[in-house]
Amino acid sequence: MHPLESYRDRFPILEHTTYLINHSLGAMPVGADEGLRRYAREWRERGVRAWEEGWWETSVAAGDRLARIVGAPPGSIAMHQNVAVAEAVVLSCFEFEPPRNRIVFGEGEFPSVRYLQQAQRRHGAEVEVVENDEAVIAAIDERTLLVPISHVLSMTSEIQDVAGMVRRAHEAGALVVLDAYHSAGTIPFDLTTLEVDFAVGGSVKWLCGGPGAGWLYVRPDLAERLEPTFTGWQAHARPFAFEPELEYAEGAWRFLTGTPNVPALYAATAGYDLIAEVGVERIREHSLRQTGLLAELLEASGFEIASPQSADRRGGAVVVRTPEAEAVQRELDARDVVCDVRPGVGIRFGPHFFTTDDEVRHAAAQLAVIVESGAYERRLDAAPG
Numbered sequence: 001m002h003p004l005e006s007y008r009d010r011f012p013i014l015e016h017t018t019y020l021i022n023h024s025l026g027a028m029p030v031g032a033d034e035g036l037r038r039y040a041r042e043w044r045e046r047g048v049r050a051w052e053e054g055w056w057e058t059s060v061a062a063g064d065r066l067a068r069i070v071g072a073p074p075g076s077i078a079m080h081q082n083v084a085v086a087e088a089v090v091l092s093c094f095e096f097e098p099p100r101n102r103i104v105f106g107e108g109e110f111p112s113v114r115y116l117q118q119a120q121r122r123h124g125a126e127v128e129v130v131e132n133d134e135a136v137i138a139a140i141d142e143r144t145l146l147v148p149i150s151h152v153l154s155m156t157s158e159i160q161d162v163a164g165m166v167r168r169a170h171e172a173g174a175l176v177v178l179d180a181y182h183s184a185g186t187i188p189f190d191l192t193t194l195e196v197d198f199a200v201g202g203s204v205k206w207l208c209g210g211p212g213a214g215w216l217y218v219r220p221d222l223a224e225r226l227e228p229t230f231t232g233w234q235a236h237a238r239p240f241a242f243e244p245e246l247e248y249a250e251g252a253w254r255f256l257t258g259t260p261n262v263p264a265l266y267a268a269t270a271g272y273d274l275i276a277e278v279g280v281e282r283i284r285e286h287s288l289r290q291t292g293l294l295a296e297l298l299e300a301s302g303f304e305i306a307s308p309q310s311a312d313r314r315g316g317a318v319v320v321r322t323p324e325a326e327a328v329q330r331e332l333d334a335r336d337v338v339c340d341v342r343p344g345v346g347i348r349f350g351p352h353f354f355t356t357d358d359e360v361r362h363a364a365a366q367l368a369v370i371v372e373s374g375a376y377e378r379r380l381d382a383a384p385g
Contacts, residue, residue, distance in 0.1 A: 004353045018337045018359045023317040023350030026208035031270030039263040059260040065272045071190025077217045078252040084112040086200040086216035092230035096124035102144040103127045108153040133160040137168045144174040152182035155345045157307045157315035186316035188280045209271035212264030232257035283353045290351045294318045297364035306346045317350040327379040331370045
C-alpha cells in the first residue's frame with residue numbers, strides 16, 4: 001500500500017466512489033464536517049458572543065492557515081467568497097488612466113477572470129487578450145498596468161511560464177495577478193519567491209476546502225500603498241468605532257469587505273490543515289506518477305491526450321478526447337467513476353493524493369469499455385447539445 005493511502009479513511013466519499021474530479025470539487029475531508037458542526041455549535045451555544053470569541057478574525061486567521069501552503073507571510077492573505085470578488089478588490093485599487101491603462105492576459109484564463117477584466121473597458125482600461133503565455137510576455141509594454149495570469153490553465157491543466165511573465169511584467173513596471181486556483185494544494189510554489197504582486201485562488205479544488213472560501217494575497221510592501229474602493233467595514237482600522245469615514249486597516253485586513261463567511265472558512269481550514277500535513281511536495285510526486293500512468297493507459301487504448309505530457313508543464317489533471325464526450329462522462333458517472341467534461345477540450349480526470357493506482361486503472365478501463373462497446377449511446381439524449 002502506498003503511504004498516502006493511509007489518508008483515505010478521512011474522505012467518506014471514497015468508500016463508494018472512484019473520485020477523479022478533485023480539479024473541480026475536491027473530496028470532503030471529515031474535518032470539514034467537524035468544522036461545520038463547530039460553527040453550528042458556537043452559534044447555538046454562544047450566540048453573538050461568538051464574534052468576539054473568534055468569528056470576527058476568521059477572514060485573516062484562515063488566510064494564515066493557507067499561507068503555510070503557498071509561501072506567503074502571515075497577515076498577507078484575506079479570505080473572500082470567491083476569485084471574482086478577490087480580483088474585483090484588486091481592480092478597485094487602480095484607475096485606468098493613460099498612458100498606463102492596459103490589461104494583458106491569455107485566452108486560457110478562467111471565465112470569471114476574463115469577464116471581470118474585460119468589463120474594465122468601461123472604466124478606461126485597454127484590454128488585450130492574446131494566445132498563450134509566450135504571447136503575454138511579448139505583449140507587455142510600458143503602458144501595461146495589470147497582467148492576470150494562471151499558474152495552471154483550468155481547461156487543459158497546462159502549467160504556465162509564471163516566472164517569465166512576472167519577470168517581463170516587472171521590467172515594464174506592470175503588476176501581476178496570479179490565479180493559483182488550479183495549482184494550490186497539488187503543485188508546490190512559493191508566492192514570496194515568485195515575487196507576484198497579487199495572487200488569488202479558492203478552496204474548492206485541490207485544497208479540499210469546499211466552496212465559499214476564495215483568497216487574496218497582496219505583496220506586503222505593496223499592500224501599504226493601495227486603497228481599494230471595493231471595501232467594507234472589516235477593512236476599517238477600527239470597525240467597531242463605526243466612524244463615518246474610512247481609515248484603512250493594515251495588512252490583509254485592508255482588503256476585506258463585509259461580514260466573513262464563517263461556516264465556509266471553518267470547513268476550508270480543515271482542508272488546509274490536511275494538505276499541510278501531507279505536504280505539497282509529496283502530493284506532487286504522487287500526482288505526477290498517477291497522471292503519467294493514466295495518460296499512458298489511455299493512449300494505449302487509442303485515446304488522444306489533450307493535456308501536456310511533459311511533467312514540467314502538466315498540472316494535476318489529465319484531459320482526454322473521446323467521441324460524444326458529454327455522453328461518455330454521464331456513463332462514467334453512472335458507474336461511480338466521477339469526472340467532468342469541458343466543451344471542445346475533453347473529459348478531465350483529476351486524481352489526488354488519496355487516489356490509488358487501482359482506481360486509476362479502473363477509470364481508464366471503464367472509459368475504454370464504454371467507448372468500444374458504444375455504451376455511451378444510451379446517454380446521448382441526456383447529454384447537453
